Amino acid sequence: xxxxxxxxxxxxxxxxxxxxxxxxxxxxxxxxxxxxxxxxxxxxxxxxxxxxxxxxxxxxxxxxxxxxxxxxxxxxxxxxxxxxxxxxxxxxxxxxxxxxxxxxxxxxxxxxxxxxxxxxxxxxxxxxxxxxxxxxxxxxxxxxxxxxxxxxxxxxxxxxxxxxxxxxxxxxxxxxxxxxxxxxxxxxxxxxxxxxxxxxxxxxxxxxxxxxxxxxx
Numbered sequence: 001x002x003x004x005x006x007x008x009x010x011x012x013x014x015x016x017x018x019x020x021x022x023x024x025x026x027x028x029x030x031x032x033x034x035x036x037x038x039x040x041x042x043x044x045x046x047x048x049x050x051x052x053x054x055x056x057x058x059x060x061x062x063x064x065x066x067x068x069x070x071x072x073x074x075x076x077x078x079x080x081x082x083x084x085x086x087x088x089x090x091x092x093x094x095x096x097x098x099x100x101x102x103x104x105x106x107x108x109x110x111x112x113x114x115x116x117x118x119x120x121x122x123x124x125x126x127x128x129x130x131x132x133x134x135x136x137x138x139x140x141x142x143x144x145x146x147x148x149x150x151x152x153x154x155x156x157x158x159x160x161x162x163x164x165x166x167x168x169x170x171x172x173x174x175x176x177x178x179x180x181x182x183x184x185x186x187x188x189x190x191x192x193x194x195x196x197x198x199x200x201x202x203x204x205x206x207x208x209x210x211x212x213x214x215x216x217x
Contacts, residue, residue: 020133022054025074031101132213150177
């Protein structure tokens with residue numbers, strides 16, 4: 001469990017981990033809300049969800065999951081799909097906007113590590129740890145939400161283009177999606193493998209050993 005690993009290394013690491021967690025879920029949900037707003041749906045704005053206050057986006061169970069296993073979810077931003085312009089393309093953009101936000105945080109954090117922080121600070125500096133945690137948590141959120149299981153973004157992105165093709169499968173997934181998701185999380189290590197593979201890909205892309213930066217002190 002991630003949180004206990006960090007406590008064993010150094011309890012001070014819990015603080016930058018929590019900050020990175022709040023940044024990741026906030027950027028993800030605000031991304032959905034901003035995309036919807038730009039395409040004609042002001043539901044999130046009227047409900048106060050176009051906010052960078054993380055408390056407005058926290059889901060208690062999802063936050064606990066993120067602390068314990070390294071991935072989880074936030075309280076979904078309300079979207080009225082009927083108000084979203086540009087047809088299926090607009091709906092798809094709203095569905096993936098949170099994922100794009102996570103990718104942006106990953107890129108900015110990795111570049112800051114490579115060109116600003118590591119050349120000037122030791123690897124155990126808390127700012128370095130924070131940037132590494134931002135990469136890890138946003139990578140975990142990206143992979144987790146990419147799964148094609150409702151209520152996750154990956155499912156909605158597919159649903160808007162292939163609703164007719166899904167047919168009865170869509171009804172089954174929407175009815176039992178949360179149970180399927182919990183089974184995938186607790187009965188398999190699929191998500192852990194996918195996150196690990198993505199972190200490895202990012203490490204090669206940016207030439208940085210993110211796992212060492214996170215778990216070695």
